[in-house]
Amino acid sequence: MSIAIIDYGSGNLRSAAKALEVANKNINTNSKIVITSDPTVIKKSNKIILPGQGSFRDCYLGIKKINGLIDTLNDFVLVQKKPIFGICVGMQLFAKIGYESEETKGFGWIDGIVKKINNINKTLKLPHMGWNQIELKKDFLLFSGIENKSHMYFVHSYEFSTKKKDCIVATTNYGNSIIVAIAKDNIFGTQFHPEKSQKNGLKLLENFLKWEV
Amino acid sequence: MLKNRIIPCLDVKNGRVVKGINFVDLVDAGNPVEQAKIYDEQGADEICFLDITASNENRNIILDTVIKTAEKCFIPLTVGGGVRSLEDIRNLLLAGADKVSINTAAVSNKNLVKESSEKFGSQCIVVAVDAKKISDNKWEIFTHGGKKPTGIDALKFVEKMESLGAGEILLTSMDRDGTKKGYDLDLTKKVSNLVNIPVIASGGVGNLEHLHQGIKIGKASAVLAASIFHFGEYSILEAKQYLDSKGIPVRI
Numbered sequence: 226m227s228i229a230i231i232d233y234g235s236g237n238l239r240s241a242a243k244a245l246e247v248a249n250k251n252i253n254t255n256s257k258i259v260i261t262s263d264p265t266v267i268k269k270s271n272k273i274i275l276p277g278q279g280s281f282r283d284c285y286l287g288i289k290k291i292n293g294l295i296d297t298l299n300d301f302v303l304v305q306k307k308p309i310f311g312i313c314v315g316m317q318l319f320a321k322i323g324y325e326s327e328e329t330k331g332f333g334w335i336d337g338i339v340k341k342i343n344n345i346n347k348t349l350k351l352p353h354m355g356w357n358q359i360e361l362k363k364d365f366l367l368f369s370g371i372e373n374k375s376h377m378y379f380v381h382s383y384e385f386s387t388k389k390k391d392c393i394v395a396t397t398n399y400g401n402s403i404i405v406a407i408a409k410d411n412i413f414g415t416q417f418h419p420e421k422s423q424k425n426g427l428k429l430l431e432n433f434l435k436w437e438v
Numbered sequence: 439m440l441k442n443r444i445i446p447c448l449d450v451k452n453g454r455v456v457k458g459i460n461f462v463d464l465v466d467a468g469n470p471v472e473q474a475k476i477y478d479e480q481g482a483d484e485i486c487f488l489d490i491t492a493s494n495e496n497r498n499i500i501l502d503t504v505i506k507t508a509e510k511c512f513i514p515l516t517v518g519g520g521v522r523s524l525e526d527i528r529n530l531l532l533a534g535a536d537k538v539s540i541n542t543a544a545v546s547n548k549n550l551v552k553e554s555s556e557k558f559g560s561q562c563i564v565v566a567v568d569a570k571k572i573s574d575n576k577w578e579i580f581t582h583g584g585k586k587p588t589g590i591d592a593l594k595f596v597e598k599m600e601s602l603g604a605g606e607i608l609l610t611s612m613d614r615d616g617t618k619k620g621y622d623l624d625l626t627k628k629v630s631n632l633v634n635i636p637v638i639a640s641g642g643v644g645n646l647e648h649l650h651q652g653i654k655i656g657k658a659s660a661v662l663a664a665s666i667f668h669f670g671e672y673s674i675l676e677a678k679q680y681l682d683s684k685g686i687p688v689r690i
Contacts, residue, residue, distance in 0.1 A: 239534050243509050279559030350636045350659055352561050352605055356441045356483055356689040376441065376689045378514060380536075380561040380605075399440055421514050421536065423478070 227257040228434070229270035231315075233287040233294065241276055241312065244420035248430035256434055264297040272307060272433070273298075275414075277314025281323030281339055281383065284314045285331060295332075302334055306411045310433050316407065316414025317385055325383050335409050337387030342399065349400045351382045359395045359405055359417070367413060367432045368394070368406075375425045377405070377417035385416065411438040441689045442653050443483035443660035444677055445516075445638060446667045448473055451490045453499040455668070468668075471506045477667070478511040480674035483689060485511060486539075486608075486662060489519030490583065501533045508534025518566050518608070522547075527554050531562060539564035539608050542581040545588055545595075548602060555603025564638075565604040567596060569625060570612040577625055584612050592625070593632060600633045607633060608662065611641040618644025618665075626656030638662050646672060646680040653686050 228245060230238055238260050245258045259266060267273060275298070277284045288294050302309050311319055320331040323339040331339070344351060356376040361368055377397075384403045387393070395406035395415075405416040413433070419426035448455050448470050455468040474485045485507070489500040497520060504517055517530050518539030527538045538558075543550050544565045555563045568584045569577040569592035577592035596607050609629050611622035621639045630637045636659035639652035643663035652661040666672050678688045 239505075239532070240508055240512075240536070243534075244512050247512070278561065279557075283559075344634075347634055350634060352635070353440065354561070354606065354636050355443050355659065358439065379440075380514075382560075418514075420512060423512050426512060 226254070226271045226434075227259065227269065228272045228274065229267050230258065230260045230274045230276065231267065231288075231294075231298070232260045232262045233284070233291055238276060241274060241420045244427060245274070245430055245434070248427050248434055251427065252431045252434060254434055262291050262294060264293040267294075267297050267301065270307075272436075273301060273309050275309060275311040275315035275318065277312065277316070277318060279314065281314055281317055281325040281331070282327060282329040285318060285323070285329050288318075299332065302332075302412060306438065308411050308433070308436055308438050309413065311412075311414030312420070313381060313416060313418060316416055317383065319407065319412060319414055320385060320387075323383070334412050335387060335392055335407055336389050337385055337392075339383050339385055342382055342384050342403065343401055345400065352380050353382065353399045353403075354380045357397045357399060357417075359397050360402075361395050362393050365394045365406075365408060367408070367429060367436060369432060371425055371428050376422070377415070377419070377425060378421040379405070379417045381416060439687050441483070441687045442658075442681070444649065444674055444681075444688070445484045445486050445660055445662040446477045446482050446674065447486040447488060447640070447662050447664045448668070449488045449490050449664065450500060450503060450519075452496050453503055456490070470503050471510065473668070474507045474515075475510050477674060478513055481678060481690065482513060482674045483660070484514040484516060486516045486518070488539075489517065491520065501529060504530060504533040504535050516564055516608075518564070523550070524554055524557060527558060531558060535562075537562045537564050537606070539566040541566040541568065544599060545579060545581050545590065548598070551599055551602040551604055555605065560603050560605035563604055564606045564608050565596075565599040566608040566610065567592060567599075568610045568612050571622065571625070575628075580612055584615070593628060596629050596633050600635050604635060606636045606638065608638045608640055609658075614642025615640075617642050620644065620648040621652045621656055621658075623651055623656045626652060626658055630657035630659075636660060646677050649677055650681055650684050650686060653681070654684070
C-alpha cells in the first residue's frame with residue numbers, strides 16, 4: 226500500500242512522515258510513505274494525508290498553485306472515494322468557506338465553514354495551543370484503542386463549524402465546544418496534530434493505515 | 439480543558455547539551471537527542487532546544503540534532519538561538535522543528551517576526567524575550583544571550599510582537615536565570631495579562647513550587663525549566679504530580 230503526504234509548501238511534513246513510519250512499524254505493515262505534490266503519484270496512491278499549517282487562505286492558494294492538484298484531490302476523494310486524512314488546516318480545507326484573513330473557498334467536501342474561535346471578552350489565549358482532552362461523540366473505527374478524554378496536541382485559532390451533526394466524531398472544550406475530528410465516508414480529519422500527540426496520535430495513524438472504507 | 443504545559447529546555451552547544459548559570463560557566467552534560475527522548479517518555483508536553491553555538495560554521499549541527507530528535511519524539515519541538523532570517527526559520531522547520539524562537543533578531547529586525555508569521559503561520563513563531571528589571575514595574579530587553587542592553591521597554595515590546603504576529607512569548611527573567619530563586623512573578627504576570635497569546639515563563643526555577651507559582655501567580659500558560667530536570671533533581675512526572683496536587687490542570 227502507498228500513502229501520499231501532500232506537499233504544497235506548507236510546514237513540517239517530515240514529522241508526519243516519521244510518525245507514519247513508526248505507526249507502520251508498530252502494526253507490522255509495509256506501506257510506502259511518500260511526500261509528493263505530483264498528481265500522477267497521488268493518483269496511484271491508496272490513501273492520502275493532507276497536512277496544513279499557516280492560514281486557510283495560504284494553504285488553499287498553495288494547493289491551487291500546483292498544476293492539476295485540486296482536480297486530482299477532488300477526483301481521489303469524490304470519485305475514487307479513497308481514504309483521506311486532513312490534519313489541522315488540512316482538515317479545515319474540507320469546508321466550503323474559510324474566513325481567515327479573507328473569505329476563501331475550500332474543497333467543500335463537508336458542508337461547513339471555518340471561523341475564528343469565539344473568544345468572548347478576550348478571556349482565552351489564542352492560538353489554542355497545547356494539550357487538550359477530546360470528547361468522542363460516536364463510535365468511530367479510527368479511534369478504536371483510543372480512550373475517551375485522551376489528550377491531543379492542538380495549535381490553532383480557527384475552528385470548523387458544521388450543522389451536519391453526523392459528521393462530528395470528536396470535540397474539545399476551549400471556551401466553547403470545538404469540533405476536533407470530522408468524518409464522512411472516506412473523508413476524515415482532525416484539528417489536532419496526531420504526529421505531535423505522542424502515543425494517542427500514533428495510534429490514530431495506525432488505525433488510518435488499517436482503515437478500509 | 440486545556441492543560442498547562444511543562445517544557446524542559448536543553449541548551450545545546452556544538453551538538454552537546456550544556457546549561458549555564460547566568461549564561462556563563464557552561465557545564466557539558468549529554469546528548470540532546472537522548473535527553474529529549476527521556477523527557478518525551480517522562481511526559482514532557484514539549485521540548486525546547488536553545489542553540490548557543492557561537493561560531494557560524496558550526497551552526498548547521500543543530501539542524502542534524504533537530505532531524506534526529508524529530509525522528510524519535512512525537513511531541514512538539516521548539517528550537518531557538520541564532521535565528522536571524524526567513525531562511526534560518528525555514529531550515530529549522532524543514533528539519534522537524536514545530537516552532538522557532540526568535541530573540542535578538544526580533545529586536546534588530548522587526549520585519550522578521552511579521553514576515554515569518556505571515557509566511558509560516560503565527561503558530562510556529564515564538565518570540566524569546568530576555569528581560570531585566572531596571573526599576574519598579576519596569577523591565578528592559580537584553581539581546582545577544584543577555585549581554586546587550588537595548589533600552590527597549592519589555593512590556594511595550596511584547597505587545598508590539600503580538601501585533602506583528604508572534605504566536606507565543608518565551609519570557610526569561612535575566613535577573614532570575616540560573617539563580618534557582620524562582621521566576622520573576624511580577625514580570626510574568628504583567629506580560630501574561632498584557633498579551634492575548636500564550637506566555638511561557640522561564641528563568642530561575644529551583645524547585646517544583648516555582649513551577650506552581652509561575653502558573654498560579656504568574657498566569658503563564660506554560661513553564662520552562664532546564665537544570666532541575668536536566669540534573670535529575672526532579673522528573674517531569676514528579677513535576678506534573680506536584681502541579682496536579684495543587685489543582686493545576688496538567689496532562690498526566
